[in-house]
Amino acid sequence: MPGRVPGIHVFTVLMTKDVDGRDKPGHDEQRKPLRMNAETDAKLIEQGRKLFAGEWQFVWASPSIETLPPMASVEVAFAGRSNVGKSSLINALTGRSALARTSHTPGRTQELIFFEGPDNAGLRLVDMPGYGYASAPKTKVASWTKLIHQFLLGRATLARVYVLIDARHGIKDVDQDVLKTLDKSAVSYQVVMTKADQVKPAELQKHIEETTAALAKHPAAFPEVLVTSSKNGTGMPELRAAMVRLLGERS
């Protein structure tokens, strides 16, 4: 498996997916590089920097599927196990240390939280409650899990889901449930490894390879993973650029 460590962001150069990460049936023989050329890459990275340089702010919190905000701009959601670093990633992307509330203990985010960029940039970020939090009361876990799955399956403005996986642990069973839901939905999704600063390069590489292998069983997923650290900023320019690219595809 190709890959560079760290500073890395893109793995699995060969692919049989289109830009939305979906299978291109019958195109196996046409495996071609996913990577953008250097010029496009640099342009998107600069546009991404600009998009996230402005003032992002909180716009809405939904404790239930009935209380979602009216659909307006393109939405990008961040899903993942409790404590994986969803809220921290939103803070790192937007350059705001406390835009999304974070915590050392799992179960911090308990609603769908919507953030919006400056001047109607046309993009909303959605921070989601975490799943797989074993110590929370069962009724709460059930209600968060239902909310997560309903939102992922049935939101027309949801254009991309980033499924966060802890770089120290890799994909767990509870992540597979969410990947299966995403396979059924119309939304494109990609795995983002978090807390890359916490693992040694060899271990990181191993978890990237295992995760990439697991993703091969999910036809709707992007075949490559993004590697990030909210602590040292690894992967942020690339993730911002990916959202600019998505916006371009949607407009």
Ligand SMILES: Nc1nc2c(ncn2[C@@H]2O[C@H](COP(=O)(O)OP(=O)(O)OP(=O)(O)O)[C@@H](O)[C@H]2O)c(=O)[nH]1
């Ligand atoms: N070292 C390191 N710690 C991180 C990173 N991202 C998040 N953390 C820490 O992980 C803990 C959980 O982060 P959160 O962003 O609150 O996680 P979450 O996924 O939003 O959690 P819930 O809302 O409870 O589901 C906090 O103590 C963060 O400081 C990272 O990239 N590196």
Ligand SMILES: [Mg+2]
């Ligand atoms: Mg959170």
